[in-house]
Amino acid sequence: MIFRAVEDTDLIRQAARGNVESYNLLVSRWEKRVYNYLLRITANREDALDLTQDVFLKAYQNLRKLDDPERFAPWLYRIAHNEAYSMFRKRRPEADAEEVEPESTGAAIPVGGCGVFPIELSLAVASALERLSPDQREAVVLKIYQGFKFEEMAAILQCPVSTIKSRLYTALELLKADLAPVKARGVS
């Protein structure tokens, strides 16, 4: 008998054949990451949770349309991105699709701050992220926090890699400038 770890692709194939248990296992592997992605772009815990549930439901309904199980992550995040922006549009129906952006929360939420890092730094980072444009923030979230490659980000956001790089590098410059004083005070 040969033992091997159950890959996501195995679970996806079984779930696509209607195996709900496999899908639940797949959800348990991805729910935290998707929730945190949505939390960082919506800056609202309730919205992030509701959207996460919607994302996994929609993903289950459309799982058979996923031709390449290896591309599950970008595909799932594409659904998450669409769900989030669909919610923003519903809340601001007068805005054009391209102009829609998350509502400003007014106060930055230091999502998951703590542990080994001082709270002051977490607050500063959250505040600096809040000051970025929604597109820049999403690029930072997908690259730095979610670890996607540029090609995958392009698939999720449906725009060219050059645009993704431009957004991300501009955001990194802004963050560097914003966070330099905090680091200079020795909290890093």
Added chain:
Amino acid sequence: MMCPPFDLRDYLLKELSGAEQSAVESHLKGCAACREQLAQLRATEAALFSLRDEEIPQRIAFVSDKIFEPSPFRRWLAAFWGSTARLGFASAAMLSVAIAFSAWHRAPAPATGTGAAAQTAVPAQSATLTREQIDQRIQQAVVKAVAEVENRSAEKTRLELAEYRQTAEDARRQLILAAAELDKSQRRNQLLRVMAMSQPDTAGEAK
């Protein structure tokens, strides 16, 4: 030498190939400015990591409901229509079969003996048909089809008329029978009345 040979941000974000990574690393050994720039980028990245992921407040799980689950056939059908690759393959296969069938159907029969000339002449003749001849043939076919339809319609009308006549005849006969019955009944009643009128006298005589 370019300074640095590749974008340091791509290097930091691990978007360079192995060879490119090595080129940047060897460059960094001799370039203090690039080392400083990279250190700043790393510090920014480290600061961003001070925000940790939160636990999801409520776990997500789905429950299978047999009532609403599609049958295996429906699942297969949904998967078939949902898969571009399968649909494309099926379409290509159908197209190939259609082309093959068409080619086989239109191909001239192999030449055998004296009939070969006549058999091979048919496609050649059809290929040289003029537009007028084609129109004439179409016209003939249309006339024939219309005549067939009219014949069928006339036959149907004739049958319906015969059936109607039979029904009317039956109804007439039933009416005549009913009239005869009514007449008979009236006569019987009249006879009974006459008998009833003559009965009291008969009773009185008996006393």
